[in-house]
Amino acid sequence: MPFNYLSQSIIATLSIEKKNNDVFYNPELQPSYNGYAADGFLYSNGQVTPASASWATEPFGSYRGSSAAFPNSVLLLLSNTSLAVLDETSHNLNLWLLALLSDSYALSNNFALGSIAHSYSQTLQGFQPRGLTYANGVISVIYNPDPGSIAINGTLVVNLDLAQDRVYLETVVPV
Numbered sequence: 001m002p003f004n005y006l007s008q009s010i011i012a013t014l015s016i017e018k019k020n021n022d023v024f025y026n027p028e029l030q031p032s033y034n035g036y037a038a039d040g041f042l043y044s045n046g047q048v049t050p051a052s053a054s055w056a057t058e059p060f061g062s063y064r065g066s067s068a069a070f071p072n073s074v075l076l077l078l079s080n081t082s083l084a085v086l087d088e089t090s091h092n093l094n095l096w097l098l099a100l101l102s103d104s105y106a107l108s109n110n111f112a113l114g115s116i117a118h119s120y121s122q123t124l125q126g127f128q129p130r131g132l133t134y135a136n137g138v139i140s141v142i143y144n145p146d147p148g149s150i151a152i153n154g155t156l157v158v159n160l161d162l163a164q165d166r167v168y169l170e171t172v173v174p175v
Contacts, residue, residue, distance in 0.1 A: 006084075008077075008079035008081055008082060010077050010078065010079055011078050011080065011129055012076075012129070012130065012131045012132045013075065013076060013077055013132070014075075014076040014134060015073070015074070015075055015076075015088070016076065016134050017072070017073050018038070018072040018073065022136055022137075023037075023136055023137075023163075024037060024038055024070075024136050024137030024162065024163050025038045025072070027046060027048075028046065030046065031045070031046040032045055033046050035137070035163040036053040036162060036163055036164070037137075037163070038069055038072070038137070038162075039056075039069050039070075040053050040055070040056025040057075040068050040070070041053075052068075053162065054165055055097070055162060055165065056068040056069065062098070063097070063098040063099070063100075064095075064096075064097055065087065065094050065095045065096045065097065066094075067087060067096060070096070070162060071087040071088065071089050071096055072089055073087070073088035073089045074088055075093060076132050076139065078131075078132055078141065079129075080101065080129060081100060081101055081102075082098060082100050082101060083098075083099045083129075083132075083139075083141060084098050085098070085099075085139075106158065106160075106167040107129075107141055107158055107167075126145065126146035127143035127146065127156050128143060128144055128145075128146055129141055129142070129143055130142055130143060130144050136163060137162045137163030138159050138160070138161045138162070139160040139162070140157050140158070140160075141157065141159075141160070142155060142156075142157050143155065143156040143157070144156075156169070156170065157169070157170035158170070
């Protein structure tokens with residue numbers, strides 16, 4: 001049975017609309033643009049290439065909708081267990097992408113932390129998702145430490161960078 005993201009308690013939502021000044025949707029705005037665009041193609045110096053982003057070529061299934069291109073209107077739903085990307089251009093809010101939050105996944109709820117000098121003794125630090133932001137093809141999931149955490153006092157951000165076709169962790173910023 002597929003994961004039911006609609007039965008989860010929603011922590012945060014975000015609506016993304018195609019904007020005229022967003023280079024992810026409009027790579028022609030920046031003649032030197034290098035990266036993937038919402039159409040799923042790679043642009044090099046503003047020119048489209050035949051290369052496609054991994055997210056545009058993922059097969060249809062329980063965690064990926066049938067549309068290759070990033071939709072012009074998107075609704076993000078964040079829970080403690082998933083990030084659902086829904087296509088608002090469809091009447092049924094069809095699933096475009098479902099990312100589960102789990103240990104050893106890019107969108108984790110536990111992250112290995114340790115000093116550079118003692119990287120072999122890393123420990124897991126728990127975080128809880130709390131918010132979402134978007135800018136120019138980058139969806140950011142914002143985390144706070146678990147309530148019982150004593151090691152970290154700050155915010156952690158995981159970026160799903162559709163324009164560069166990668167996921168990366170931002171540093172913890174003390175509050």
